[in-house]
Amino acid sequence: MKISEIGTREVLIDGCDMSLADTFGCGQCFRWEFDGEGWRGVAMGRAVRCVQRENGFIIENTSIEEAKSLWYGYFDLGRDYGAVTDSIGDDEYLSAAAKFGRGIRILRQEPLETIISFIISSNNNIKRIRGIIERFCVLYGKPVNAFGGTFYAFPDYEDLKRVTMEGLTPLRAGFRQKYIMDAAEKINSGELDPDGLCGLSTEEASAELMKIKGIGEKVSDCILLFGFGRYEVFPKDIWIKRVLSDVYGGSFDENAFGENAGIVQQYLYHYARCSGTKK
DNA sequence: CCCCAGGAGACTC
DNA sequence: GAGTCTCATGGG
Numbered sequence: 001m002k003i004s005e006i007g008t009r010e011v012l013i014d015g016c017d018m019s020l021a022d023t024f025g026c027g028q029c030f031r032w033e034f035d036g037e038g039w040r041g042v043a044m045g046r047a048v049r050c051v052q053r054e055n056g057f058i059i060e061n062t063s064i065e066e067a068k069s070l071w072y073g074y075f076d077l078g079r080d081y082g083a084v085t086d087s088i089g090d091d092e093y094l095s096a097a098a099k100f101g102r103g104i105r106i107l108r109q110e111p112l113e114t115i116i117s118f119i120i121s122s123n124n125n126i127k128r129i130r131g132i133i134e135r136f137c138v139l140y141g142k143p144v145n146a147f148g149g150t151f152y153a154f155p156d157y158e159d160l161k162r163v164t165m166e167g168l169t170p171l172r173a174g175f176r177q178k179y180i181m182d183a184a185e186k187i188n189s190g191e192l193d194p195d196g197l198c199g200l201s202t203e204e205a206s207a208e209l210m211k212i213k214g215i216g217e218k219v220s221d222c223i224l225l226f227g228f229g230r231y232e233v234f235p236k237d238i239w240i241k242r243v244l245s246d247v248y249g250g251s252f253d254e255n256a257f258g259e260n261a262g263i264v265q266q267y268l269y270h271y272a273r274c275s276g277t278k279k
Numbered sequence: 280c281c282c283c284a285g286g287a288g289a290c291t292c
Numbered sequence: 293g294a295g296t297c298t299c300a301t302g303g304g
Contacts, residue, residue: 027285118285125284128302174300179287216287237285269285283304291296 001077003067006058011067014056017081019103021052026104026270028226030117030130031137031154042137044070044110045153047146061146076105076229084260085267093247094264097271104266107226111194112187113154114227119179119214121222135171136180160184179214186212194227202230231262239272240265 006012020039024032032041038051038060048071049060059071072078085098120132133154140155140163155163163184168177186192192212197205202224209220221235234254236244244252257264 121284122286123284123299124286124301125303128284131302172301174302175287175298176300214287218286222285235285238283239285273285281304284302287299289296289298292294 001056003064003072005064009061009063011059011062011064011071012053012056013059013067013071013075013077014053016056016077017103018057018075018105019052019101020050020057022101022104022270023075023107025274026101026266027126027273028222028266029107029109030126030133040147040151042144042151042153043074045142045144045156046070047144047151047153049147073108076108079105081105081263084263087260088257088264093243094268097267098264100275101267101270104263104270106229106231106263106266108229109227110154111197111223111227112157112160114223115183115187115194115209115212115215116154116180118219118222118226119183119212120173120176122176122179122214122219124176132171132173132176136168139167139170157187161188163188176214179212182213183215197228202232205230225262225265232259234261234265237269239269243268243272 001013001015004012004014024039032039038049040047040049046062046066048062051058051060059067062071081104085102088094088098116136117129117133121129137152137154140159141152142159144151144153163181165177165181168180171177173180187194192208197208200208205224205228206220209215209223210217215223218235218237221233224230224233225235244250254261254265
């Protein structure tokens, strides 16, 4: 894998297994948007645009330094996903799912963003989740000018202090409004420090997360997988439960995949949700 | 009118 | 511990 500057604030990530469409579209993130040619998004306070290339992708509006210090981690570029898919074994359905989702990379998103986003995801659909999150960012996040427009960063810890119950009403988050507020209160007071979870075991971190109302086992698993790089968790949402029941008759053993369980889960989720709707 | 969505909490047994 | 009911909102 090679990182090189190919233009003004334009960096090429060459020689990596990457499908932007599958990575951004597999349900792990909610803010990247396709503009017809590339994917625009804001992460870590920076607005960039990613464009698919044959054997990698381009990141626009960034520097080679940022690519190495920030985007390398965000896109999990140090991991060989091909080796993961090769280690999956001869399970027929899973092999098909891995083939279908080839190029998916698990993003290392920011802890606060994953916490709030997956609280919102509870008993909700992706289109609506995206809308609620976007309204949250416009209301409380900082504006970032790029590509001739204004984008909004996901609110940081300072922004979170301004959150009130009444202020959340425009989100139309329904019963999750009080859960978002509980998360904000616990984080603002210092009762829970998201960044501090990095030093804990996955089990301990999960127990901490579940002190927040609206975070149960499944939401906690998503936060740990997509925000903390805990690849051993296996979030069980409605789609995965269907697969485990309908395809495997309850005999699927996620523990067999050890440190890659989360990646395997993502292949299954994406396949179950999209098979039949993609070319 | 119905059912469903990347579930969780409260309650019952 | 395992089963229900309910929780807002919007789409199909």
